Amino acid sequence: MKKFKVSVDKYLMAKSLAGSDISSDNVAKFYINPFLAKKISEYCSLEIFRHIDEESKQLSNNSNHTIEQKTFNLEKPELINLKNTAKAYLYVVFVFMNDSKSTEFLSSLVISFFFPGFILMMITHSMLSKIYLNFSPTIKKFVDYAVCIQNDAKKQVDYWKLLSWREFEIEVASHLNKMGIEAYATPGSGDKGVDVVAQHNGKKIIIQCKKYAKPINPNFVRELFGTLVSESADYAFLVSFSGFSPGALSLRNSRVFLMDIDDFMHLEKITFEKLIENDI
Incomplete structure (x- = not known):
C-alpha cells in the first residue's frame, strides 16, 4: 500500500464527507478524491478506487482523450455492477480483492492448496490483480466515468481549494496543455519566481501561481514585472486563488495579466490568444 503525507485539515474534511462510514478505507477514498468518492466509494475497494483515480487523473490531463459527459451518466444499478463484476471475476481466479479480509485470506489458502508455495501464491495474486485492474472492461468503463467527474470537478472552486501549492502549479500547467497551449511546471526550487512556462x-x-488566503498586493505584481524582463519573456500571467487588491489590479498592462481562479478555470484557448494579442 502506498504511503503519503497527511494534511490534518484535509483528513478532517475527508472524515466529515465520509458520512456514517468512517472506516479507514472509506476515509482514505475521500482524502484521495472526494469528488470521485461521492460517486463510487461504496461500490469498490480502496485498491480499485485508487487505480481508477490515478488512471482517470492521467487521462483527464491528456488533451487527446475526450469523452462525451452524457455517455457516462451512470445509474445506481451500473455502479453496483462494478462491485459485482469484481467479485465474480476474482472468485473465478480464487482471488477476492474486495473489502472482506477473511474472504481474501481463505482465497489465499485455496491458491496455496492448488499451487504449492507461498511465493507462487503472492506472484499469482499480484499478477491476477494487475490483469483485472488493467484489462477489465468494467474497470475501463469506470475510469472513463471518473474522467468525466475529474473534468467536472476542475470547474469548481472546491477542487482548486483542496490542492497544495505545488499541485496548484501543476494543475495550472495541465489546464493550459489541455487547451492546446504548450506548458510545463518548473521544478519548484530555483525557479527564479516562475512557476509555469x-x-x-x-x-x-x-x-x-499564488495560493494565498488574502488578495495579492501590488508588490507581487511589481516583482512579476522584474521577472518578465530578467527571463526575457514576452508575456506574464499571475494566477491567484484569492484574487487581487485594487492596487494590484491597477498595475496590469498589455504584457502582464492578472487572473483570479474563477477566470482561469473557465479560460479557453481563443480567450487566451486574444489576451496576448491585445484584442480584449
Whole structure:
C-alpha cells in the first residue's frame, strides 16, 4: 500500500464527507478524491478506487482523450455492477480483492492448496490483480466515468481549494496543455519566481501561481514585472486563488495579466490568444 503525507485539515474534511462510514478505507477514498468518492466509494475497494483515480487523473490531463459527459451518466444499478463484476471475476481466479479480509485470506489458502508455495501464491495474486485492474472492461468503463467527474470537478472552486501549492502549479500547467497551449511546471526550487512556462505561437509566457488566503498586493505584481524582463519573456500571467487588491489590479498592462481562479478555470484557448494579442 502506498504511503503519503497527511494534511490534518484535509483528513478532517475527508472524515466529515465520509458520512456514517468512517472506516479507514472509506476515509482514505475521500482524502484521495472526494469528488470521485461521492460517486463510487461504496461500490469498490480502496485498491480499485485508487487505480481508477490515478488512471482517470492521467487521462483527464491528456488533451487527446475526450469523452462525451452524457455517455457516462451512470445509474445506481451500473455502479453496483462494478462491485459485482469484481467479485465474480476474482472468485473465478480464487482471488477476492474486495473489502472482506477473511474472504481474501481463505482465497489465499485455496491458491496455496492448488499451487504449492507461498511465493507462487503472492506472484499469482499480484499478477491476477494487475490483469483485472488493467484489462477489465468494467474497470475501463469506470475510469472513463471518473474522467468525466475529474473534468467536472476542475470547474469548481472546491477542487482548486483542496490542492497544495505545488499541485496548484501543476494543475495550472495541465489546464493550459489541455487547451492546446504548450506548458510545463518548473521544478519548484530555483525557479527564479516562475512557476509555469508556456510557449505559444513563438512567444514565451511565464506564469506565477499564488495560493494565498488574502488578495495579492501590488508588490507581487511589481516583482512579476522584474521577472518578465530578467527571463526575457514576452508575456506574464499571475494566477491567484484569492484574487487581487485594487492596487494590484491597477498595475496590469498589455504584457502582464492578472487572473483570479474563477477566470482561469473557465479560460479557453481563443480567450487566451486574444489576451496576448491585445484584442480584449
